[in-house]
Amino acid sequence: MFNLRLIDNSIIFCDHKNKINILRTLSEKSLFFDIKFLDYKNVVGHINKKYYFFMKEKYNISYDLSKEIKNYLPFISIKKEYNSKRLNDLKNIKKGLLEGNIYSDLILNKNSNIYTVNKMCVPSFIKREAYDLELTALSKKPIKLNICNNQKEQAYSVYETVLELLEKGINIENIIILNASESDQLTIQKLLRDSDIPYITNQRIQVTKFPKISSLFDILDNEGLKPGLAYLNNELSPVLQDKLLSIYNQYLDKDITKNMDIFISILKNTYIDKTEFSDSIRFSSIDNYIYDNHKYYLLMNYADSSLIKYINTFSYLTKEELDEIGYYSLKEINNYLEKDIINQLETIENLILFHSKKDKFENILPILSINRKISKFNYRYVVKETSYLKTLNALEYAKASYDFNTFYIKRNDYSLLYNTYNQTQNRYLHQFTGIKKEDLNYLLKQNNTLTASKIESYNLCQFQYLLKYLLKLDKFETNPYQFLGKLTHKVLEKVTIDKNTDIDNIVLNHFDFPEEEIYKEKIYREALLKELKKIVPILIDFHKETKFNIIETEVEFKIPYKEFFITGIIDKAMIYKKENNYFILIDYKLNEKDLKISEIKKKRLLQLPLYLYAYTSINKDYIPVGLYYQKTSIGRYKYKEDAIKSSFKLNGISLDNKNIIQELDRDLNYIKSISYKNNGDFSKNNRLIDKDEFLNIKQDVINYIEEMIKNIKQGKFNINPLPEYKKKTDSISCEYCKFESICYNKNTGGDFS
Secondary structure (H helix, E strand, O other), X not given: OOOHHHHOOEEEEOOHHHHHHHHHHHHHOOOOOOEEEEEOOEOOOEEOOOHHHHHHHHHOOOHHHHHHHHHHHHHOOOOOOOOOHHHHHHHHHHHHHHXXXXXXXXXXXXXXXXXXXXXXXXXXXXXXXXXXXXXXXXXXXXXXXXXXXXXHHHHHHHHHHHHHHHHOOOOHHHEEEEOOOHXXXXXXXHXXXXXXXXXXXXXXXXXXXXXXXXXXXXXXXXXXXXXXXXXXXXXXXXXXHHHHHHHHOOOOHHHHHHOHHHHHHHHHOOEEOOOOOOOOEEEEOOOOOOOOOOOEEEEOOOOOOOOOOOOOOOOOOOHHHHHHHOOOOHHXXXXXXXXXXXXXXXXXXXXXXXXXXXXXXXXXXXXXXXXXXXXXXXXXXXXXXXXXXXXXXXXXXXHHHHHHHHHOOOOOOHHHHHHHHHHHOOOOOOOOOOOOHHHHHHHHHHOOEEOHHXXXXXXXXXXXXXXXXXXXXXXXXXXXXXXXXXXXXXXXXXXXXXXXXXXXXXHHHOOOOOHHHHHXXXXXXXXXXXXXXXXXXXXXXXXXXXXXXXXXXXXXXXXXXXXXXEEEEEEEEEEEEOOOEEEEEEEEEOXXXXXXXXXXXXXXXXXXXXXXHHHHHHOOOEEEEEEEEEEOOOOOOOOOHHHHHHHOOEEEEEEOOHHHHXXXXXXXXXXXXXXXXOOOOEOOOOOEEOHHHHHHHHHHHHHHHHHHHHHHHOOOOOOOOOOEOOOOOOEOOOOOOOOHHHHOOHHHOOOOO
């Protein structure tokens, strides 16, 4: 612990939770000190509310880019001549902001000592020594680590731990669940609700997740400020009204009208604080809670991929430019992020960890140097004889009823179960007669995401979609091809970030091979390694040659759309910044796949079109140049260099703009099905489309989403597979369907009516 007297008249670099910890300690001891708190991410002196409007009006810079530039301004010297044109442009922007009284640099007391908590980065322009500040003593109490097979078991393990703590007499307010994902929270909250255990989450909610908010943005964008304000006052909830009107009141109407796109971006990046309640279990993020040694902390997702949010790249400035202005290095930032987590693990007195071996992919325990004993326990979920859940007791009645009616075995508690649940029992009829409205609403609430696969599935057969995605009757089975796909994605992602990645280590040691075919593991791993060593150099050469050199990997999105969320993960986006922002999207596939406009019109091959919709919804001023599949396996008899390079080419549709395509791939060495004529122009090709056709694809996706939402909300889940095609006797919808024993479609002799 630190000497409190030392921090009077000081500057402390720390995050919000540690700032509150310090202030609380001072308050408890009735000490009043002169302390300036700073966070490494925000070291500006002052920024006027008009900053974003000023940047758009004077420099035509978007909200998102202005937000990023703000981080670099304190590091830019207006007296220095830089090697980079972009840095000199930032210098001129900073001069304009200073002259317009929009921005001012941070002014620090020269006599103040500098302290840093958990080795938080200190800006290079502060030429003083920074002293480490340790706030909390290390705990000697061992940590329990529950290792679970999957995310669902992890949620049950947390729930059962909550029950154990409550049964020991721990106050409900003293139980904090940390680092739970959205899906974790949904699972645990359902269990808590069914058990009548109150809970709250103190995580703020972005306004874009509220119903009707998208309509407000559309009205502001298309009809103007006055109709937008009328809609806000008449249609939105009071909590939204108060928050959004407080933002509106900060600006002049004429500034908003002139910069409506900026104003909408400001509103979209607004968060609503959760209402505080007592006598409840609390969910909190790992970087936004106030430590109390009387409380019990249940830390979920203890894994290398989700515990520490390492930063891999900066998007606007290059490494050389960042070094030139003295900005923090990735190593400095990541060292701080790691130190902050280690400090929490070492100091939280009552800490229980939970690890899920598998989520979408394999999870690995973090390799951290922790000065504390961790005791590992393998957790297995077992249905208990007694339960806090009414639903499980109903299942007990179903089992008891089956035993009694089939084998005349009568349990001791059969009469009690019969009298309690018999009236609510639904008999099974072997036909689909529709779904109850309340059941449908419940299912949609629990499964409110839409993906390309789900939209395609609904078009193939509405009933199949109901069984597979709402009722979840499709058992997930792993196979070697899924293993190869995950491993290939991992390698290509890592190589894109760092070309010196140890491919051998990833291929030979990462992810579990399907147990039922474990005898094939060595062959598959060695074959894949051989292929990737041929493919990776081609990828690296492409990245060197193309001017689309701003690369984003594993781009996750979750976009609110009415009562649903459009979700997915884009394998790779490549951006070229000139007078406009151009981009291509790439989806890796083990096998050959081709994107055709005709297939999109049939509501098939919607993955890349949906990614186009999502990416342009997030980056509104970006212009699409290509949507491509990229095959990531070589196949048999293709180990000649030319054949491998041809196999790895981008396959899809491209913008019919020779100048931009040449910036992507000057000699067309990496794109399939495009060629030059003798005069240097492109040969006619249905793979080349104009900007309007890209807009049409996006609009098609919107239409498909609208149609699907309308139908599923009305409960339209007809057994309606597509007709047979060519010489096939089966519908394409039924070809790989696992539900023929439920729908009985095949028993009709192929009568799809």
